Amino acid sequence: MQYSTRFDANKKVWFGPSSDFKIDKQTNFGDILLENLNDTDAERVIQINGDTGETLTKAEVRKRTIRCAQNLIRLGCKQNDCISIISRNHHNLTPLLYAAICIGSPVSPLDVVTVKDGISLILQRVRPTFIFCDSDVLQTIKETTTDIGLNTKLFTVNGSLNGFDSIDSLMVETGTEDSFVCAKIADACLQTAVISCSSGSTGLPKSICMSHALFLNMFSNRISQFPFISLSFSSLYWLSGIWASISPAFKNTRIFTTKPFSAELFYELVVKHKIQFFFGPPCQMQAFLKSEQCAKADLSSLLACFIIGGFIPSVLVQTLKKFHPKCSMLTGYGMTEIGGGASCTAPNELEEYPNSVGRLVPGAKMKIISEKTGEKCGIGKEGEIYVKIPVPAIGYYKDETATRSAYDSEGYFISGDLGYFDESGRLIVVGRKKEIFKNCGFSIWPAELEDLIIKSPAIKEASVVSVYDDEAVTDLPAALVVKQDNCSITENEVYAIIADQLPSYKHLDGGVYFVDELPMTPSGKVIRYKVQKMAQKFYQQRKCGL
Structure with missing residues (x-):
C-alpha cells in the first residue's frame, strides 16, 4: 500500500492522507473483537501453535474469550483492575488479552527476559490484581510481589504447579456465555486497554497507556485486515506481539512459537505453514538471510517482511531480492510512545530508497525542528522529529509530569530522533538524539x-x-x-x-x-x-x- 505525503510550506508541517476514522467514545474495543469473531467463517482456523500444530478457530477463540472474561469477574476482577502477563507465547493468552479488554481491565505485558531486570519497578507501579506467568519464572515473581507488598493472585500459563491455578481454569464453561456483554466505558480515548513498557527519555522504564480508541483506529486500517498467514516471534511484551495477537480477530491467521528466534526455526515455520507475512527486527532478518538455507529453502509463499526496530542495511534488501524476488521488504517509523506507526514504505521502495522509512500514514502529521534554532525546518533540512497521530497513546501511567514534557504545545510527541523529509515526501531517519x-x-x-x-x-x-x-x-x-x-x-x-x-x-x-x-x-x-x-x-x- 502506497501513501502520499503533503507538505504545507507555510506551516512547515507534513501531512499524511486524510483519515476517515470517527471515534465513538462509548465503544469498547472488546465489542469489535467479539463481533468479528462471530461473523462468517466461524470454523476458520485463525491461530496455530507452530511448536505443536494445535489450532484454534474463530468460534473457539470467541468462546474462550467470553468464558475467561466471566471467570475473571467471578474471581473479583473489576473494571480498571490491572492484569499483568509475564509469559512466552501461548494459545490461551489471546483469549485472555481479549477478555481483559472486554471487561475493561488494562493488560500490562512483560517479557520473561526482564524478570530479573527491574521487573519490581513496573509491578510496583501498575499494582496488578492478577499475574499470569510461565512456571519457570513463577517463584521469582512470587518473591518479587512479596518484597514489594503486592497482594495479587498468580496463575501459571505453560503448565501447572501445586498451589497455583492455571490459565486453563479460566476457560471452563460458565453456562451463561450467551448472556455476556462487554463492560460499558465512558470514553474510549481515556479507557486504557494495554499498558506497554518503554524506556523513556530518562533511561528508566515507563509504562505507556494505550486506549480502546487507539486500537479501534489501528484495526480500522485496511493494512490490518489483509488475509495474511503471518509469523512473528514477538511476545505480548512488544507492540508487534500485541498486533500479532489481535490481528487474527480480523483477517489474519497467526502462527506463533514459544521458542526464541533462529534461522532454522524460521525456515521450518515458513515452509510448513506457507507463511505470507513476517514481522520482526533487522537482526532476525540478517540471521536468516546469512544462513545456508537462504538460497535453498522454498520461501515462495512469503510475500512481505515488515522489519522494524532498527536501521536496515541496503545489503539486506538486496539479498532478499536476490534469493526471493517476489518478497518485498517493508519498514516504517513508529514507537510505543505514540501507540504504533506514523509512516510506512511501499512495496519495493527500499530497493530504490534504502534509507527511507516511507511516507506518512492516514491522519499522521510531522514537523522537523532544528536543534540549533528551535524553528521548523523545510524540505531536506535535518532536525528532531515531532509526530502527531489521530489517536495517540493516553500517556505515561500515573506520571502526568512525564506525559506533559513528552509533547509540545501543539500536541506533537517529541521523538528524540533526528531526520528529514526528501522532496518526494519520504521520511529519512538519520539517528537517535536519545541516549537509549x-x-x-x-x-x-x-x-x-x-x-x-x-x-x-x-x-x-x-x-x-x-x-x-x-x-x-x-x-x-x-x-x-x-x-x-x-x-x-x-x-x-x-x-x-x-x-x-x-x-x-x-x-x-x-x-x-x-x-x-x-x-x-x-x-x-x-x-x-x-x-x-x-x-x-x-x-x-x-x-x-x-
Missing part, C-alpha cells in the same frame, strides 16, 4: 549499566554507549572506563560486573575499553556522542585484529 539504544529490540539504558560498573572501587568513571555491529545488524553495549589511580582491573572483570547481574542483551559485547579520561563539557557532563565515536573506532579495530 536497542540490542535486537531490547532497550538498554546506559545509566543502569554505568551505576553497576562505577560501584567497583577500581573504577573512577564509566560511560556506556552503543557500537553498531554490521554482521549482527544491531547495536551492542560497550563501555569506556577510567581506572582509579594505582588500581588494577581487567576487561573481563568489568564485563563480569554486568554479566553476573543483568540479562544477556545488556552484556558488554561491544567491548570494554580503558581510557585516560572521558570527553567532558565545561560543566562536567560526559559528551556521549564523542564517547560513542571512540567506542565504535575501538570496536572496529578489535574486529580487524588491530
Whole structure:
C-alpha cells in the first residue's frame, strides 16, 4: 500500500492522507473483537501453535474469550483492575488479552527476559490484581510481589504447579456465555486497554497507556485486515506481539512459537505453514538471510517482511531480492510512545530508497525542528522529529509530569530522533538524539549499566554507549572506563560486573575499553556522542585484529 505525503510550506508541517476514522467514545474495543469473531467463517482456523500444530478457530477463540472474561469477574476482577502477563507465547493468552479488554481491565505485558531486570519497578507501579506467568519464572515473581507488598493472585500459563491455578481454569464453561456483554466505558480515548513498557527519555522504564480508541483506529486500517498467514516471534511484551495477537480477530491467521528466534526455526515455520507475512527486527532478518538455507529453502509463499526496530542495511534488501524476488521488504517509523506507526514504505521502495522509512500514514502529521534554532525546518533540512497521530497513546501511567514534557504545545510527541523529509515526501531517519539504544529490540539504558560498573572501587568513571555491529545488524553495549589511580582491573572483570547481574542483551559485547579520561563539557557532563565515536573506532579495530 502506497501513501502520499503533503507538505504545507507555510506551516512547515507534513501531512499524511486524510483519515476517515470517527471515534465513538462509548465503544469498547472488546465489542469489535467479539463481533468479528462471530461473523462468517466461524470454523476458520485463525491461530496455530507452530511448536505443536494445535489450532484454534474463530468460534473457539470467541468462546474462550467470553468464558475467561466471566471467570475473571467471578474471581473479583473489576473494571480498571490491572492484569499483568509475564509469559512466552501461548494459545490461551489471546483469549485472555481479549477478555481483559472486554471487561475493561488494562493488560500490562512483560517479557520473561526482564524478570530479573527491574521487573519490581513496573509491578510496583501498575499494582496488578492478577499475574499470569510461565512456571519457570513463577517463584521469582512470587518473591518479587512479596518484597514489594503486592497482594495479587498468580496463575501459571505453560503448565501447572501445586498451589497455583492455571490459565486453563479460566476457560471452563460458565453456562451463561450467551448472556455476556462487554463492560460499558465512558470514553474510549481515556479507557486504557494495554499498558506497554518503554524506556523513556530518562533511561528508566515507563509504562505507556494505550486506549480502546487507539486500537479501534489501528484495526480500522485496511493494512490490518489483509488475509495474511503471518509469523512473528514477538511476545505480548512488544507492540508487534500485541498486533500479532489481535490481528487474527480480523483477517489474519497467526502462527506463533514459544521458542526464541533462529534461522532454522524460521525456515521450518515458513515452509510448513506457507507463511505470507513476517514481522520482526533487522537482526532476525540478517540471521536468516546469512544462513545456508537462504538460497535453498522454498520461501515462495512469503510475500512481505515488515522489519522494524532498527536501521536496515541496503545489503539486506538486496539479498532478499536476490534469493526471493517476489518478497518485498517493508519498514516504517513508529514507537510505543505514540501507540504504533506514523509512516510506512511501499512495496519495493527500499530497493530504490534504502534509507527511507516511507511516507506518512492516514491522519499522521510531522514537523522537523532544528536543534540549533528551535524553528521548523523545510524540505531536506535535518532536525528532531515531532509526530502527531489521530489517536495517540493516553500517556505515561500515573506520571502526568512525564506525559506533559513528552509533547509540545501543539500536541506533537517529541521523538528524540533526528531526520528529514526528501522532496518526494519520504521520511529519512538519520539517528537517535536519545541516549537509549536497542540490542535486537531490547532497550538498554546506559545509566543502569554505568551505576553497576562505577560501584567497583577500581573504577573512577564509566560511560556506556552503543557500537553498531554490521554482521549482527544491531547495536551492542560497550563501555569506556577510567581506572582509579594505582588500581588494577581487567576487561573481563568489568564485563563480569554486568554479566553476573543483568540479562544477556545488556552484556558488554561491544567491548570494554580503558581510557585516560572521558570527553567532558565545561560543566562536567560526559559528551556521549564523542564517547560513542571512540567506542565504535575501538570496536572496529578489535574486529580487524588491530
